[in-house]
Amino acid sequence: MTTPEANSENPNHRPGQLAMGIGALILAAVLAWGAMDIPSDAGYAGVGPNFLPWVISAALGLCGVMLIREVLTGGYRQMEEPSGAARGDWRALAWVSAGVLLNAALITTIGFILSCSLCFVLAVRGLRASEGKPAGDLRQTAKDAVTGMLIAAPVFWLFTQLLAVNLPGITASGWI
Template sequence: METPLPEQRSNPGGPSLPPQEGRRAPDAGRDSRGVLFTGDLLLALGVLGLAAFLFAGALNIRVSPSYAHIGPRFFPFLVSGGLGACGLALLAQAARRAPAKSGSLEERPAASGKPPVVGDAPKPAVYWPSVAIVAAALAGQFLLMERAGFVVASALLFWAVAFAFGSRRYGRDILVGIGLAFVVYVVFTRLLGLHLPGGMLTTMLR
């Protein structure tokens, strides 16, 4: 540990560090230009979709005929128009990056002599299982908050997120989660006077 380590800052696609604390190591660096292109395309289409949605919604805003000045539709049209323009620009950028022509894409940024665009570098692969668990844990908080109460729901959220982040010390995690949720519950409801659903604790603490 005494020797100065080489810089490890943001080396996308570089060798991943050895897994720690029972972490699984997905194959980072698998990403290629093709994946990047798909992402850009999806982003452009998403923005265009939002613009279309806003435009359609703006048409449905009722304007009272007696209102002479620019009404509640004007700004929505403006925003949807702006988003539409951005979407088209993103689409053009994505098309320029399309992985079609003769596989010479790796050389292109260097050859064209342009300053490298931020985000042009290939990104490390997404580890989807962890993302899905965190999202599901948040949906669980939504479903359980009022049914099971804040403490139970939050302890479960804490435990699930810790699991998604690679922790396998189930006992410690659930204890820390319950402790944290309980302290927060007491401080927020008793000291700060906020209302949180107590669930079964409402009867216990009385």
């Protein structure tokens, strides 16, 4: 095993490893910049609403510094070789992305439950395709839609009825 000094002269890391650490630092700085706009008036627990964003920003900055230190002292030494395909599955990514984007576009039109169910159906189709499995016929799509509704409906009811968070629904009753 070589010493960290020998590794710093002849780096044994991929450029992406350093980019991860720098990216974490940049994200921490962006979060800290956003936290400056949040009021710091202490609330019920003695901390203000900007407390958690500052904690997250500091923790992410510390992780960024530690990642960069690891890279500069020889790279990720304990990292296993990546598993999976050598190239990304763009078709599967398209299905999952379509689900997320349609959810965002339709949530105020068709309501939380139906838009999240549609997102679930499309994402599951993409994930199946990425594993090389058949994406699903009409029967499987119907099962996925029911499963999506069985997941989305309790979440909707929890947020709207118990937590009083206003989510878009289809009816004015607040139950659908």
